[in-house]
Amino acid sequence: MPAASLDVRGLSAGYGQTHVLEDVSFSVPAGGRLSILGRNGMGKTTLMATLMGLTRRYAGSIGVDGRDVTGLRTTGRARGGIGLVPQTREIFKGLTVEENLFVGLKDRPRRAIEEAYALFPRLGERRRNLGSQLSGGEQQMLATARTILGQPSILLLDEPLEGLAPVICDMLMAAFAQLASSGAMTILFVEQRLESALDFAEEVIILERGRIVWAGASAALRADGAVLERYVGVGGLH
């Protein structure tokens, strides 16, 4: 599936009676990258989950390549090309690396697994290890690779660097950049590490209490210490 555009209009969503997202609108062109910033609890994960059909939606629409997917359930959205790598990583700890990857293949041939090992050579070295034997970084690689094997046209990465050592973050960021530059997928990147978020994408949105409070070019945000201090909690970059 080639990269797809994403068009979110007036999206309000939450859990049960709890409204979290309010009137969220943004667009990402096919093959584009968008970083999503915001402090803890501001609605970033809820936005990812809502795009995947995992929350309760009260209003608004989600378009993929001009097609309205708002009425589709999670499986329909996955078939329609949206792939989520959740913050919780959610690998099968009792299965080997290779078995986990088989799950991601869907109806693709088994040899496609080599794509995952090419992107993350470390997974190839660990292919016979159980998920439970992997480090946090390796688990993140596995969760990412499993989603990518499904060839999503829109990839949602929810805080993939959380809790990982800098050297592992660098490996993951290199892989994400490789995926992005291949042009095969549109990527939304939720991240609290400001430098990584700004380096990754040219466009950024900031969420504050479920609303978009700032949207624009990462270069403009980089230069705006007041906005960074107010919504991201840092006064500037060094």
Ligand SMILES: Nc1ncnc2c1ncn2[C@@H]1O[C@H](COP(=O)(O)OP(=O)(O)OP(=O)(O)O)[C@@H](O)[C@H]1O
């Ligand atoms: N399952 C749930 N039921 C009810 N409220 C929830 C649920 N999950 C999250 N929330 C609430 O929704 C709000 C937004 O949470 P969310 O996890 O989307 O924020 P976040 O920006 O991703 O935060 P973090 O950076 O800590 O992951 C918070 O107030 C949170 O308590």
